[in-house]
Amino acid sequence: xxxxxxxxxxxxxxxxxxxxxxxxxxxxxxxxxxxxxxxxxxxxxxxxxxxxxxxxxxxxxxxxxxxxxxxxxxxxxxxxxxxxxxxxxxxxxxxxxxxxxxxxxxxxxxxxxxxxxxxxxxxxxxxxxxxxxxxxxxxxxxxxxxxxxxxxxxxxxxxxxxxxxxxxxxxxxxxxxxxxx
Amino acid sequence: xxxxxxxxxxxxxxxxxxxxxxxxxxxxxxxxxxxxxxxxxxxxxxxxxxxxxxxxxxxxxxxxxxxxxxxxxxxxxxxxxxxxxxxxxxxxxxxxxxxxxxx
Numbered sequence: 001x002x003x004x005x006x007x008x009x010x011x012x013x014x015x016x017x018x019x020x021x022x023x024x025x026x027x028x029x030x031x032x033x034x035x036x037x038x039x040x041x042x043x044x045x046x047x048x049x050x051x052x053x054x055x056x057x058x059x060x061x062x063x064x065x066x067x068x069x070x071x072x073x074x075x076x077x078x079x080x081x082x083x084x085x086x087x088x089x090x091x092x093x094x095x096x097x098x099x100x101x102x103x104x105x106x107x108x109x110x111x112x113x114x115x116x117x118x119x120x121x122x123x124x125x126x127x128x129x130x131x132x133x134x135x136x137x138x139x140x141x142x143x144x145x146x147x148x149x150x151x152x153x154x155x156x157x158x159x160x161x162x163x164x165x166x167x168x169x170x171x172x173x174x175x176x177x178x179x180x181x
Numbered sequence: 182x183x184x185x186x187x188x189x190x191x192x193x194x195x196x197x198x199x200x201x202x203x204x205x206x207x208x209x210x211x212x213x214x215x216x217x218x219x220x221x222x223x224x225x226x227x228x229x230x231x232x233x234x235x236x237x238x239x240x241x242x243x244x245x246x247x248x249x250x251x252x253x254x255x256x257x258x259x260x261x262x263x264x265x266x267x268x269x270x271x272x273x274x275x276x277x278x279x280x281x282x283x284x
Contacts, residue, residue, distance in 0.1 A: 015192065062250070066257045076268070099202040145248055
C-alpha cells in the first residue's frame, strides 16, 4: 500500500467520521463544526483527485460561505448551552435501518455493474480550460447555464430580501394574533 | 490495492446515506439543512469521480459540480432566511411547530 492510498483512506475516514458526528451529536454548534470538517475532507478528496479548482471552490463556497451562514443562524436562533432533545430510540433505529438498507442495496447494484472508461487521452482541468469552456457559446460550451445560474442567484438574493422585509412589516399583526391566543 | 472508481463511489454513497440518516432523525430545521448539504456534497463527489475515471477527456462533471455548488449556495441562503423568519414568528425552529404554515 503506497502513500497515495493511505492518504485517500485517511481523507475518506476523516470525511465520514465527521459527517457521522455532524448528524448524531446533540450539541448543535458542534454539529456545525463537524460539518465544516467533513466538507474540508471532501475538498481534500478533490485535491487528491487533482481537481484543484473544484477543491478551491468547495472551500470558498461551502466552508467559507454556507457553514459560516449556518453558524450565524445557530447564533440567532438557539439559546447557548441547551442541547437538542434526544430523538426517540425507535426513530433512531428505524432511520439507521432505512439508511443501511439503502446503502447495502445501492452498493449491491453498483458492484454488479462494470464501468467502461473512455480510451481518449485526459483533457486538461486547468482554470483557463474551465473558464474558456464556461463562456463558450458552441454546442459543447456552458454559456447558457452560466447565464441562467446568474439569474437564479439574483432571484434568490431578491427572494431573501423580500422574506426578511415581509416579517418586519408583519411583526405587529403576528404579535396581535399571539396575544389573542 | 489501487484506488479506483469504486472506492470513491463507496465514500460518496456512505456520505449520502449519513445525510439521509440525519434527515430522518433530526427535528431541528438547521440540522436538517446540514444533512441536505452532506447529501449535495456526496453528489458532487460522484460527478467528479465519474469525470476523473470514466470520461477524463471531457469536463462535463466539473461543470455539473460547479453549477450544483452555485445552486446549493442559493438554496442555503433562502433556507436560512426562511428559518430565521420562522424563528421570529414562532420562537422555535422545530419542524413539529411549523404546522401553522398551512393556514
